[in-house]
Amino acid sequence: MKLPKIYKDKDTDLKLIKEKNIGIIGFGNQGRAQGLNLLGSGVDVKVGLREGSNSWQVAVDSGLKCEAIQDLVSNCDFISLLIPDQVMGEVYSEFIEPHLTRGQTLLFSHGYNIHYKLIQPPEFVNVIMVAPSGAGTELRKQFKISKGIPGLIAVHQDYSGNSFELALSYSKAIGLTRMGVFESTFKEETETDLFGEQAVLTGGIPKLIQSAYKVLLEAGYNPITAWFVCYYELKTIVDMFHSKGFEFMNNAISDTAEYGGITRGNRIIDEHVQNEMRITLKEIQNEQFHNEWMLESENGYPALNKLREEEKQIPIEEISKQLLKELFENK
Numbered sequence: 001m002k003l004p005k006i007y008k009d010k011d012t013d014l015k016l017i018k019e020k021n022i023g024i025i026g027f028g029n030q031g032r033a034q035g036l037n038l039l040g041s042g043v044d045v046k047v048g049l050r051e052g053s054n055s056w057q058v059a060v061d062s063g064l065k066c067e068a069i070q071d072l073v074s075n076c077d078f079i080s081l082l083i084p085d086q087v088m089g090e091v092y093s094e095f096i097e098p099h100l101t102r103g104q105t106l107l108f109s110h111g112y113n114i115h116y117k118l119i120q121p122p123e124f125v126n127v128i129m130v131a132p133s134g135a136g137t138e139l140r141k142q143f144k145i146s147k148g149i150p151g152l153i154a155v156h157q158d159y160s161g162n163s164f165e166l167a168l169s170y171s172k173a174i175g176l177t178r179m180g181v182f183e184s185t186f187k188e189e190t191e192t193d194l195f196g197e198q199a200v201l202t203g204g205i206p207k208l209i210q211s212a213y214k215v216l217l218e219a220g221y222n223p224i225t226a227w228f229v230c231y232y233e234l235k236t237i238v239d240m241f242h243s244k245g246f247e248f249m250n251n252a253i254s255d256t257a258e259y260g261g262i263t264r265g266n267r268i269i270d271e272h273v274q275n276e277m278r279i280t281l282k283e284i285q286n287e288q289f290h291n292e293w294m295l296e297s298e299n300g301y302p303a304l305n306k307l308r309e310e311e312k313q314i315p316i317e318e319i320s321k322q323l324l325k326e327l328f329e330n331k
């Protein structure tokens with residue numbers, strides 16, 4: 001496969017973004033990281049927060065100016081929405097939309113609200129996406145050591161005629177083009193991001209670990225031995241294939257591990273699991289997951305709160321906390 005263009009630092013410059021007044025709404029995972037990285041790149045950036053926000057003083061102590069959200073929207077050319085996706089639509093209707101003016105840019109770090117039409121911006125603004133492929137903590141950590149993480153960019157609405165260039169310039173300012181950004185669409189980013197979380201990152205992998213641990217315990221094995229093999233060793237394996245590929249991993253492990261892994265792995269992650277993945281993807285594409293999640297949010301998260309309590313009771317949680325403390329904290 002011929003790789004599409006991956007944009008690097010040399011393909012853009014900071015000039016475009018430095019000419020703008022940037023307003024970041026929210027100072028959480030992404031807001032803090034993007035705000036501080038923009039500041040570090042010499043960009044004129046402020047933070048917009050709700051009334052009485054606990055983050056106000058935290059942002060000020062980090063060197064950022066703060067304003068009420070509606071004032072920020074009136075005063076900035078470029079507005080980056082970095083609050084939880086499930087509340088973004090409401091905040092947009094009340095504090096952002098009434099204050100928008102011609103030629104401003106709305107920037108999203110995830111396509112959710114545009115793709116599912118929770119936010120439908122007027123035609124006189126640019127609507128772009130700069131989605132870091134990783135958590136805010138990682139984005140900030142890498143930036144501080146002159147590195148970055150990759151990301152996806154997209155243009156939904158190009159009013160000014162240079163929205164793509166603006167997205168690239170912003171990507172450089174937060175450190176993404178140090179590694180590389182790739183052009184996508186709001187639809188593709190939203191659907192693949194949700195699927196990746198559910199099937200692999202925050203769904204598949206944790207559940208695979210918990211299930212394997214449970215099976216070993218049911219068979220009478222020592223919880224500590226079971227934890228080492230099902231939980232702790234995962235990082236070594238991920239580190240091996242993350243930067244060098246599965247072939248490198250297979251060369252680095254024993255032949256026994258390679259043979260057992262491929263033959264039993266194919267049996268465990270079988271057609272049934274793949275069919276469940278197809279159903280999961282369908283639910284994202286046909287908006288079933290989105291409707292369920294919005295209802296959950298409107299009702300005050302009854303299912304999520306119950307699931308959080310249940311997750312705390314999962315046997316591997318207790319042993320993980322004890323062992324992680326013992327291994328990493330007790331010298």
Ligand SMILES: NC(=O)c1ccc[n+]([C@@H]2O[C@H](COP(=O)([O-])OP(=O)(O)OC[C@H]3O[C@@H](n4cnc5c(N)ncnc54)[C@H](OP(=O)(O)O)[C@@H]3O)[C@@H](O)[C@H]2O)c1
Binds near residue numbers: 049
């Ligand atoms: N988590 C990640 O690292 C990550 C990675 C890639 C993309 N993204 C995307 O980045 C965006 C932000 O996600 P996030 O995880 O950074 O969000 P987050 O940490 O949950 O956002 C917290 C911030 O949002 C503010 N906030 C929450 N509810 C609000 C409301 N009703 N009105 C006004 N402000 C409110 C909070 O205000 P207070 O300070 O007042 O509490 C806080 O400053 C999302 O689109 C997400 O999909 C996130």
